[in-house]
Amino acid sequence: MQVHKSVMLDRCITLLTPAIERNSNPIVIDATLGLGGHSKAILEKFPQVKIVGLDRDQSAMKIAKENLQEFAERITIIHAVYDELPSVLDSLGFKKVDGILFDLGVSSLQLDEAERGFSYSHLAPLDMRMDQSDPLSAAVVLNTYTKGELVRVLRNYGEEKFASRIADNIIKARASGLLNNTKDLAELVKSSIPAATRRTGGNPAKRTFQALRIEVNNELKVLETAIPAALDRLSVGGRMVVMSFQSLEDRIVKRFFADASESKSPRGLPVEMAEFAAKYNLVFRGSESASDEEIESNSRAQSVKLRAIERIAA
Ligand SMILES: C[S@@+](CC[C@H](N)C(=O)[O-])C[C@H]1O[C@@H](n2cnc3c(N)ncnc32)[C@H](O)[C@@H]1O
Structure with missing residues (x-):
């Protein structure tokens, strides 16, 4: 079995847990399935969860399918670029979802396959x-x-x-x-x-x-379309976790998260009206990094910046 050491795996699961546990039939989107490391851990921990896993790389998908064979009934793997998320969800009949994970960039499979x-x-x-x-x-x-x-x-x-x-x-x-x-x-x-x-x-x-x-x-343009589209598909109480590995990507994520979690109230209003209130809340301020211990055992974790956001209103 080919493996890719999934970055900040436990932290991703901890952050998604409240969103998954509040629903009896939770749907999680793994927007960057890769070899399926994060998806596998989610499927193992939550027997009720169903996952839609996307990847634009067909060779990664093939390995993910093998790695996740035992969960075949609970995961749908689709060849797509993640900015196609809305049409993928429409085709599956899902309006809103409970959790979304983006683990951006290349996988170790892609880096290790020299000919790529x-x-x-x-x-x-x-x-x-x-x-x-x-x-x-x-x-x-x-x-x-x-x-x-x-x-x-x-x-x-x-x-x-x-x-x-x-x-x-x-x-x-x-x-x-x-x-x-x-x-x-x-x-x-x-x-x-x-x-x-x-x-x-x-x-x-x-x-x-x-x-x-x-x-x-076309990585940055695709991300700029995908992040707001994904935010839109979160249900109230749903959470999204994004891990970036370089500053250009992290800046995009930070900008969309900041905008989504800001009140749109016109200045000078004495009380905030519900229609202008922020619909999302940052789960924590700023970004988190991997621990020194993780970085020591997985150099890919060195540059990770993890951000998380929760939908608080429809
Ligand atoms: C870092 S890996 C994911 C690893 C995975 N979380 C795991 O634990 O095995 C990123 C994956 O996202 C895919 N990817 C990158 N950009 C994408 C995009 N715009 N749309 C869909 N997949 C993308 C890559 O092909 C790669 O397989």
């Missing part, structure tokens, strides 16, 4: 598609985007200070047929960055790989 091209430490084709039936791969981005478009991707999604130099070198290398795999790209980034800067901040290719992955999978 997600990791700068493996020699692989320039792919990075989470859904291998999508037309846009990293190779397409690197070989067809203009310099301006490459700079935008590297700056916006990688927060890369040397975006312009890297983009120039990408254009040169592709014209000479020298940009064919992840190793070529990692070397190109390294040689585009001044030696003094290279000594700090880990592998210099990290930001470029992150930026390309976000572009290829």
Whole structure:
């Protein structure tokens, strides 16, 4: 059985428990099923729960199906991008749900499958598609985007200070047929960055790989659509937990959670009217991180930021 160490597993379950236990037939959405680690723990702990698990990666889904075989009657696994959540729920006849979990980013399966091209430490084709039936791969981005478009991707999604130099070198290398795999790209980034800067901040290719992955999978735009859509589908008393692994994603989650939990009362009203009151409550302020102990045994947990919100009014 292939495994992925699920991040902040106990904490996710604890946070979802009040929402699950208040209903005799609870529905939980695992918007990022992966290998099914979080779903399995929920199905084991709550015998009455039914889960709808989404993933855009068919090879992850196949493994999740095997890992969750014994719960086949209580989990529906669907190939979808999570911004399709409303239409998935409509097709299943679910108006509202009790719990929603987003465990964003790539799974260790995706990182470990060298040929997927997600990791700068493996020699692989320039792919990075989470859904291998999508037309846009990293190779397409690197070989067809203009310099301006490459700079935008590297700056916006990688927060890369040397975006312009890297983009120039990408254009040169592709014209000479020298940009064919992840190793070529990692070397190109390294040689585009001044030696003094290279000594700090880990592998210099990290930001470029992150930026390309976000572009290829349209990750931020999809998240911006998915979070409000998911909030809308929570029932009163329902809870949503989101784990982000990089600041661009966490900023989006934070912004939507802050807006949803704020009163919309016009200034100066002496008393708050129910129609303007916030419909959601943050379960705790800010974000939570994994414990040192967890980080020691699972490096993926190092950058996690977990946020949780509860619906308090219809
Ligand atoms: C970190 S893994 C989830 C791991 C899972 N919680 C577990 O414990 O096994 C994230 C998964 O979400 C999927 N994913 C990422 N973005 C997605 C999106 N926009 N729509 C659907 N699935 C997505 C990835 O393919 C990956 O399998």
